[in-house]
Amino acid sequence: MADVRVTYDKTVDAAYVYLTEPQARAKSARMYPCDPVDVDAMINLDFDEQGRLIGIEVLAASSKLPEYLLQSAERPDTKVDE
Template sequence: MAEFRVTYDAKADAAYIYLGEVGPSGVASMYPCDPIRVGGMINLDFDDSGRLVGVEVLGAASKLPRTLIDQAERV
């Protein structure tokens, strides 16, 4: 199984799930999920090859498992 990294900003209640290496050009595009359908704001980040490299979750405390937030790196 591939390893991933999670960071969490408690003040902003925002988490970022890193799914892969972001190339030198950084995130090439971002797709915002429909906030009404997901009940919040979730953004998908893609690299310049179209690979999903990260997921930003706003309102993370209500969207992610508590164990994931507890184990996340604090920023």
């Protein structure tokens, strides 16, 4: 199974699932918002210029993603004391 990079900001309860190579700097050319009524949340799909899915933004992530995934995600909302 391939590793997938996930970030989670608990302060805003938002997660981002990266579907590109870790070293790739893919830029979103188009964002498609999923119907919040259909998915009972706000989920945005990001596509590159070639139409490939490069990432998924999940708002209200704690109610939509498994706890183990959020616990293992990178946490930009926490900083390390130096």
